[in-house]
Amino acid sequence: MALEDNTSALQGTFVQLLSHHNEWTKNEWRTLFRHFESLQLSQVIIQWSVLDNTAFYRSKSYQNTSTPPLKTILELADEYQINVLIGLAYDTKYWNSVQNNPSQLQAHFQDFYKRSFLAAKEILPQAIQHSSFQGWYISEEIDDINWHHSDSQKILFRYLNRLTQHLHALTPNKKIALSGFSNAALTPQEFQLFWQTLLASADIDIVLFQDGIGVNKLQLDNLPSYFNAMQHAATKTNTELQAIIEIFTQVSGSPINNKPFKAIPAPLDRVIQQLTIADQYAQQNIAFSIPEYMTPEGGIQANQLYQNYRKNILKKFYSRVPSLEQAQLTLSKP
Numbered sequence: 001m002a003l004e005d006n007t008s009a010l011q012g013t014f015v016q017l018l019s020h021h022n023e024w025t026k027n028e029w030r031t032l033f034r035h036f037e038s039l040q041l042s043q044v045i046i047q048w049s050v051l052d053n054t055a056f057y058r059s060k061s062y063q064n065t066s067t068p069p070l071k072t073i074l075e076l077a078d079e080y081q082i083n084v085l086i087g088l089a090y091d092t093k094y095w096n097s098v099q100n101n102p103s104q105l106q107a108h109f110q111d112f113y114k115r116s117f118l119a120a121k122e123i124l125p126q127a128i129q130h131s132s133f134q135g136w137y138i139s140e141e142i143d144d145i146n147w148h149h150s151d152s153q154k155i156l157f158r159y160l161n162r163l164t165q166h167l168h169a170l171t172p173n174k175k176i177a178l179s180g181f182s183n184a185a186l187t188p189q190e191f192q193l194f195w196q197t198l199l200a201s202a203d204i205d206i207v208l209f210q211d212g213i214g215v216n217k218l219q220l221d222n223l224p225s226y227f228n229a230m231q232h233a234a235t236k237t238n239t240e241l242q243a244i245i246e247i248f249t250q251v252s253g254s255p256i257n258n259k260p261f262k263a264i265p266a267p268l269d270r271v272i273q274q275l276t277i278a279d280q281y282a283q284q285n286i287a288f289s290i291p292e293y294m295t296p297e298g299g300i301q302a303n304q305l306y307q308n309y310r311k312n313i314l315k316k317f318y319s320r321v322p323s324l325e326q327a328q329l330t331l332s333k334p
Contacts, residue, residue, distance in 0.1 A: 008275040009313055010245065012043030012083075013290035015073070017056045022065035026072050033076045035295045035306070040314060043083045045177065045208075045286060046073065048139040050089035050119045059122050070123070077132035084132045085177050085206075086123060088116035090139035102151040109159040112140065117166055124170060135175035135205070136167050142180035142198070144191055153197075160202035168203055176203065179244060181210035182226045183217050192229035199237035206240045207233075208286060213274055214246030214266060220273055227281040243282035245274050247305070248293045265293040265301040268308045275313075 013036070036044070049055065049070060055062035057070035070086070077084045089112070091097070097108040120136060127133040138160070147153050164176050182191055199207060209230045212218040218226060227243070234241040246266070253261030278285050287294065296303040 008272065008279055008316075009285065010039065010041065010275070010287045010290075010309075011284045012041050012045065012286040014045045014047050014244070014286065014288045015291060016047045016289055017049070017051065017069065019054065019065075021069050022054075022056065022067055024067070024069060024072075026076075029069065029072050029076055031297070032291060032295065033080050033082070036082060036290070037080050038310065039290065039294075039306075041082060041290070043085070043134075043284065043286065044073070044077060045085045045137050046070070046087045047137070048087040048090035049123060050115065052090075052092055055119070055122075057123055057126065059119075061118055061122060071126060074127060074130040074132055078130050082132060083134040084130075085135050085137040085175070086127060086133065087137040087139045089119045091115070094140055098146040098152075102149070102155060105152060105155050109155055113159055113163050116163060117170075120167060120170060128171075133174070135171065135177065137177045137179075138163065141210070142178065144180075144182050144184075144186045144194065147194065153194075157198060157201040160198065160204070164203040175205040177206035177208060177242075178202075178204050179208035179210055180230075181212050181217060181244075183212075184222060184226070188225040188229040191226055192233045195230055195233035196236055199233060199239050204237075204239055206242055208242045208244050209282070210244040210288070211246055211274055211278065213270070214248040214263065214288075215250045220270075220277065223274075223277050224280070227277060231281040240284075241282050242284040242286055243278035244286050244288050245271065245278060247271055247287050247290070263293070265298065265305045268305060268312060271305075271309070272313070 049057055050059075050062050053063045055064060056068050058064060058068060074084060091112065094112075098105065100108065116138070142156070147156060160178070167174075167176055180195065186194065195207070207230065209227060211223055211227075213220065213223065231241055233239075248263035249266050250256065250261065250263045252259045275285055292298050293302050294305045294309060296306060298306075
């Protein structure tokens with residue numbers, strides 16, 4: 001399908017692997033990839049391949065489950081010609097860890113390095129067999145609240161330098177991506193300086209800026225200032241900038257209340273506004289995240305967003321987009 005104009009469209013999505021994904025059949029994954037195909041996606045970022053001690057691939061070092069999905073994801077990505085960045089190891093205590101004093105923080109980041117590089121070494125023999133494998137995603141997200149102290153910054157920068165250097169040595173022709181976001185805790189100028197220093201200290205190929213609209217960290221009126229700051233930081237360090245478009249609206253969880261995090265699919269008109277802003281600064285738009293918030297399997301609202309997006313956005317930018325009826329017929333095939 002020929003791309004006519006890539007303005008204001010999504011090119012990819014995150015896939016956040018959780019315990020129930022270990023029980024998915026290949027047909028369930030194929031259904032998801034058919035949705036990706038119908039949405040004209042060309043990129044998938046697996047948020048992590050190890051969550052705490054559970055691996056989503058066959059591992060000799062981490063806890064295994066009956067049907068880890070990484071192999072199936074890569075096979076289907078090959079088939080559907082979708083590029084994949086594989087997330088490394090993620091510790092769910094990360095956000096508590098970054099609030100510790102520098103000596104404790106150093107110990108945590110030494111552990112993060114060991115876990116992620118071990119995962120990369122274990123995954124590589126399998127991943128390298130797949131044309132869809134394009135590189136790695138570092139699963140720790142970087143905010144603008146926890147890194148004000150110079151000692152903490154040095155620990156973070158050393159960690160990223162060490163991990164990216166070793167990942168590039170392990171896979172010289174593959175890319176490394178990292179994401180971050182703003183709470184508007186820094187001015188745009190301070191935000192640019194922080195990220196410019198970070199990107200200059202590590203061998204990052206792609207930086208992904210989370211727009212924060214779904215969790216109300218930024219607003220549509222101040223989002224351009226922070227996108228502009230990140231664009232300048234990326235340009236000055238020869239780093240590709242991609243946007244993470246939050247296609248959900250948080251309705252529960254911190255800071256709204258003390259309940260678990262809960263979100264619903266965003267309205268299409270807001271997503272269009274997010275895409276319009278992102279297009280001025282980013283080279284790619286990556287959704288967070290289509291499986292939960294923009295597929296028929298995500299529920300009534302997610303299916304509505306899926307259909308509205310195809311009707312109102314995709315047909316403007318791609319030729320020969322199949323009708324929804326044709327897409328549903330395709331999805332029903334074994």
